[in-house]
Amino acid sequence: MRYCFILVTFVLAICCHSQPNFTLATGFSINGYKKKGSDATFNHIPVSLQWSPFGFKNIFLVKLDYFIPFQTSAFDQAYTANTNLPSEIQVQKTYRANMYNLSAGARIPVHRYKDNYNFYVDALLGFVSHQNIKVRYDDYDKGNYEILNQDFSLRKTSISLSIGAVYKYTLPNRDHLLFMFHLQSPLLASDNIHGYDLSYTFVTPLQLMFGYNLVYNKKISIK
Amino acid sequence: MRKQLKNIYWILFSALTVAGCHKPRNFYEDSNDPGLSRLTSRGYNIATCYINNEAYINPYRNYLFGGANTSLTIEKIQTAAAKDTLRLTWQIERANAVYSPGSPLSYTSMNLFIPINKNFSTKDFEALAGTRFPYDTSTNISMKLDNLFDTTLTDSTSIYFVRTAPDKTITSQTGFSFSGLFQGKIGPDIYITKGRFDFSITEDYLNQILR
Numbered sequence: 001m002r003y004c005f006i007l008v009t010f011v012l013a014i015c016c017h018s019q020p021n022f023t024l025a026t027g028f029s030i031n032g033y034k035k036k037g038s039d040a041t042f043n044h045i046p047v048s049l050q051w052s053p054f055g056f057k058n059i060f061l062v063k064l065d066y067f068i069p070f071q072t073s074a075f076d077q078a079y080t081a082n083t084n085l086p087s088e089i090q091v092q093k094t095y096r097a098n099m100y101n102l103s104a105g106a107r108i109p110v111h112r113y114k115d116n117y118n119f120y121v122d123a124l125l126g127f128v129s130h131q132n133i134k135v136r137y138d139d140y141d142k143g144n145y146e147i148l149n150q151d152f153s154l155r156k157t158s159i160s161l162s163i164g165a166v167y168k169y170t171l172p173n174r175d176h177l178l179f180m181f182h183l184q185s186p187l188l189a190s191d192n193i194h195g196y197d198l199s200y201t202f203v204t205p206l207q208l209m210f211g212y213n214l215v216y217n218k219k220i221s222i223k
Numbered sequence: 224m225r226k227q228l229k230n231i232y233w234i235l236f237s238a239l240t241v242a243g244c245h246k247p248r249n250f251y252e253d254s255n256d257p258g259l260s261r262l263t264s265r266g267y268n269i270a271t272c273y274i275n276n277e278a279y280i281n282p283y284r285n286y287l288f289g290g291a292n293t294s295l296t297i298e299k300i301q302t303a304a305a306k307d308t309l310r311l312t313w314q315i316e317r318a319n320a321v322y323s324p325g326s327p328l329s330y331t332s333m334n335l336f337i338p339i340n341k342n343f344s345t346k347d348f349e350a351l352a353g354t355r356f357p358y359d360t361s362t363n364i365s366m367k368l369d370n371l372f373d374t375t376l377t378d379s380t381s382i383y384f385v386r387t388a389p390d391k392t393i394t395s396q397t398g399f400s401f402s403g404l405f406q407g408k409i410g411p412d413i414y415i416t417k418g419r420f421d422f423s424i425t426e427d428y429l430n431q432i433l434r
Contacts, residue, residue, distance in 0.1 A: 079262070081383040081404035081418070083357040142255045146262040146404060146419060148385060196251045197265065 023050040023178055025211025029067060032204040033186060039074030040200035042097045042133075046207050052107065055215070059106040063124060067099040067205065074199075076137075078145035085144055092138045093151060097203050101184075103127040103162060122164035122182065129187055130157040131202055151199050158189035168213070176213035182206070248283050249292060256417050258318045266390040266400030266423030268292040270313055273416045274330060274368070278318035295422040297432045299343070306338040313420075334367040335382060335405065345429045348387075349399065355383040366407040366415065380407030380415070390423045398425040 029044040044067035051062045075090045105124035112118070132155040137147070164182035171177060184205050191201040249267035253259045258278025259271040269292055270281045281293050293314045300308040312334045337356070340347070356364045366377040383404040390398040405418035 079383060079385050079404060081355065081381045081406050083355065083381055087353075087355045087383065146253075146417075148262050148264055148402070150261055194251075195247050195249070 021052040021055050021213065021215055023052075023176075023211045023213040024048070025050065025178060025180060025209040027180075027207060027209030029205040029207040032183065032206045033201070035199065035201045038200045040095050041072050042095070042203045042205075043070045043072070044068055044097070044099065044203075044205065045070075046205070046209060048207075048209060048211065050211070059108050061105055061107040061122065061124070063101070063103045063105075065099075065101040065103075067097075067101075067203075069097045069099070071096050076147050076150065078140060078147045080141075080144045080146070082144050085141075089140065089145060091140045091145075091147055094136050094138075095133060095200065096136075097131065097133045099132075099203055099205070100130045101127065101160075101162075105162075107166065118168055120166040120168065122162070122166060122180070124162040124164075124182075127160045127162055127184075128157065129160045129184070131155070131187065133200065133203070149197075149199070152193060152196075154191065154193065154198060154200075154202075156187065156189045156202070158187040160187050161185045164207075175215055178209075178211040178213050180207070180209045180211065182209070250280070259417055259419065260421075262385070262402065262404065262419045263421045264386040264388050264400055264402040265421060266398070267421045268294050268423055270295075270315070270333070270418075270420035270422070271318065272315075272333070272405070272418030273414075275412075275414055276416075279315045279330065279333075280318045281313045282316045295420075295424065297424070297429065299339075299432055305341075307341055307343065309337045309339045309343065311335040311337070313422075330368045330370045332369040334369070335380075336365045336367070337382070338364070344433055345426055348401075348429060348433070351384040352387040352401070353384070355381070357381060366405070366409070368409065368413070368415075375409045375413060377407040377409045377415075380405060397427075398423060 025046075025048040027046060029046045031042040034041065047066050047068065049064045052058070052060065053062070054060055071094055073092055073094045075092055077088050078091050079088045080086075103124040104126040105122065108121045108123065110119050110121050132153075134153045135151045137150075162182050162184045164180055167179045169177040169179075182205075184207075186204050187202045189202070192198060249260075249269050251261050251263070253261045256273075259273070260267075260269045260280070263269075268281070272279055283292050284290055296312045298310040298312070300310055302308060312332055315330055315333050317329050364380050364382055366380040368375050384401065385403045387399050387401040390400045400421060400423045402421040403419070405415070405420070407415045409415070
């Protein structure tokens with residue numbers, strides 16, 4: 001999946017005759033929605049490559065994100081009918097939520113200051129998200145103990161939406177710094193496995209990022 | 224013609240609606256115990272175990288308008304002794320329903336017998352959660368297997384009522400799921416191992432049985 005995203009971006013760069021306008025951004029992302037009773041907290045370091053193929057003058061935007069996951073852990077109870085052993089034990093499980101997003105939409109200027117548009121609103125309506133949430137249990141006595149309502153890994157690709165706010169600061173060399181906040185909607189996909197409910201659900205990231213925007217050929221594309 | 228088409232549409236719509244009334248199998252295989260369902264507490268109405276290392280499951284029955292897992296039957300057996308007996312029964316069949324000539328007859332039902340107080344109530348049943356009855360004769364817990372021709376009774380067995388929880392799938396009345404583990408030995412050579420159940424019942428049904 002990651003190779004498809006890279007390939008699409010590469011092809012678009014070759015085909016486009018306009019001056020590419022790239023932003024490389026990173027920051028921090030927390031999970032905006034947690035299932036009731038769930039112990040899984042999904043935090044990430046997002047790495048974002050954003051491309052305005054027609055410069056800031058045109059609102060079209062393509063965004064490619066990869067979320068570097070923090071591993072998180074929780075506990076499940078396991079039980080045994082064997083009266084020679086303790087009736088229940090705790091088994092630790094760890095989550096790693098890998099995520100890739102490819103989106104396209106608009107970066108709309110909303111406030112202009114001194115010939116430069118400083119504030120923008122991002123509306124990313126063409127959004128594909130791939131999430132691969134891996135669950136792993138520590139070793140335990142599988143011959144005697146049974147975990148109650150065991151969790152499993154979940155992997156899905158689906159569509160989503162994102163909106164955000166951007167502040168652009170122009171540097172003396174005419175490049176820009178961008179400060180961004182984005183919200184993503186839940187995936188439009190079922191979060192159970194053939195009807196089996198899991199204790200967690202898909203990641204809905206709230207991202208706070210800062211990025212460096214490189215303007216190609218500064219003589220022409222300033223505004 | 225238009226009226227006939229309208230009638231056909233309504234018949235098709237009704238048939239599709241009714242066909243959608245079947246309940247799912249709710250069998251989610253335990254990767255550590257092939258052929259058995261995972262231990263759950265969601266009111267899935269599923270019970271599985273090994274009998275001499277062969278997987279058994281409660282059957283799924285298809286009816287005219289849908290299907291469902293065969294459920295649990297509860298009976299209070301009044302005795303002249305100091306305690307009555309609570310009997311939990313469900314049908315079982317081989318998980319692999321392929322019959323080979325010469326193989327032993329399949330068992331048809333599983334019964335668990337639990338001694339209870341004379342005034343055992345629904346609240347007492349719910350309070351069984353977290354109770355593990357040990358594998359010895361002091362508790363008089365027993366298990367019975369039936370097949371077409373015979374019944375066999377354990378000397379002693381071990382049952383663990385892991386959890387009772389409100390069942391959100393029952394919307395019209397108060398219901399709860401109860402799940403647990405069981406194992407036993409019948410005679411010298413019948414071993415029941417890795418048994419687990421997850422049943423859903425209503426309070427009204429239990430009140431009716433225990434009154």
